[in-house]
Amino acid sequence: MTMEYATPYRRASRIPADPGKPYFIEKGEGDRAHLFGDLITIYAGGEQSENTFNFFTVEGPKGNLIPAHLHPDTYEVFYVTAGAVRLFVEDTEGNQQEKLLTPGDFGFVPKNCPHAYRMERHHSQVVGVAAGPGGTFERFFENLGAPADQLGLPVEPVVPEPHKFATVPRQYDVRFLPDHEWRTR
Amino acid sequence: MTMEYATPYRRASRIPADPGKPYFIEKGEGDRAHLFGDLITIYAGGEQSENTFNFFTVEGPKGNLIPAHLHPDTYEVFYVTAGAVRLFVEDTEGNQQEKLLTPGDFGFVPKNCPHAYRMERHHSQVVGVAAGPGGTFERFFENLGAPADQLGLPVEPVVPEPHKFATVPRQYDVRFLPDHEWRTR
Numbered sequence: 001m002t003m004e005y006a007t008p009y010r011r012a013s014r015i016p017a018d019p020g021k022p023y024f025i026e027k028g029e030g031d032r033a034h035l036f037g038d039l040i041t042i043y044a045g046g047e048q049s050e051n052t053f054n055f056f057t058v059e060g061p062k063g064n065l066i067p068a069h070l071h072p073d074t075y076e077v078f079y080v081t082a083g084a085v086r087l088f089v090e091d092t093e094g095n096q097q098e099k100l101l102t103p104g105d106f107g108f109v110p111k112n113c114p115h116a117y118r119m120e121r122h123h124s125q126v127v128g129v130a131a132g133p134g135g136t137f138e139r140f141f142e143n144l145g146a147p148a149d150q151l152g153l154p155v156e157p158v159v160p161e162p163h164k165f166a167t168v169p170r171q172y173d174v175r176f177l178p179d180h181e182w183r184t185r
Numbered sequence: 186m187t188m189e190y191a192t193p194y195r196r197a198s199r200i201p202a203d204p205g206k207p208y209f210i211e212k213g214e215g216d217r218a219h220l221f222g223d224l225i226t227i228y229a230g231g232e233q234s235e236n237t238f239n240f241f242t243v244e245g246p247k248g249n250l251i252p253a254h255l256h257p258d259t260y261e262v263f264y265v266t267a268g269a270v271r272l273f274v275e276d277t278e279g280n281q282q283e284k285l286l287t288p289g290d291f292g293f294v295p296k297n298c299p300h301a302y303r304m305e306r307h308h309s310q311v312v313g314v315a316a317g318p319g320g321t322f323e324r325f326f327e328n329l330g331a332p333a334d335q336l337g338l339p340v341e342p343v344v345p346e347p348h349k350f351a352t353v354p355r356q357y358d359v360r361f362l363p364d365h366e367w368r369t370r
Binding site: 020022024028107109110113 | 238240264275276277288295317
């Protein structure tokens, strides 16, 4: 039996509109969004846990560099389940680290710490939890990019219209750092 | 470079004592605990995110049935990364469901929903996030069971002393339901 629900985010979602209901979602069938070359799949939004946490995956092709950014009020987990992902992170005193994460490896980025990452193998996948006392931001991806019905990576990169960069990131606690430099190598 | 920290939980932990610091943990090197036949590995505790969420894995052998229980104030994610895990869950109206989850499949258990699970393949692994507005409970496992230094599953099952069942579960928002029955099959 496969249940689908109408929610504020999708006409047909596997995530129940009633946040008190238990549910299962098979691999890939969460709420999907495309942003640049990546597929983001949301399995639980903030609504499911009284805005405590969310749970999503990011899949992308090799070579996709996510630009440096930080979250003033959000803590973020990077847990790699496929491929290889290089995570760059800077603490609030300016000390920088980078590490190549392979399946089972974990990275933690506190609020206010600049970070970036690059998929270093095709078919890489990262599990993300991104939340803080102020809530969760899982709908960032579909608002800067676009919701997706189909399974799989975008056929063509979804490049946001320029005006979106002025409004959407701030709304979801994202600050891009266009002049940031990584000195780790 | 591998950093180890003295924390309230371990003499040598990969989780920084200072919660504002970014960090990496390689597969298996989080704070480990044994409970019955299972290995629990904590990669982030509540301290890391101002008590918003935690992140841990549970690995176990085939056949290990975790008894029915609920959490009055905690929401819980079951995300399978290896093997196969059968998740049983009941909503607050008494409707029961079960599903065999394989890698990439997701289950969500809201607060107050009775649930149980069984590893159905050796070397199964579940990623867990367990948190709610009242905090997180990742230290339940090592307090009912025992902290572990070594890697891998317990050589002998770690069976809690009976008196611990009277105090530890309530302290970590766990209510066991010894008379609960699953009618799903």
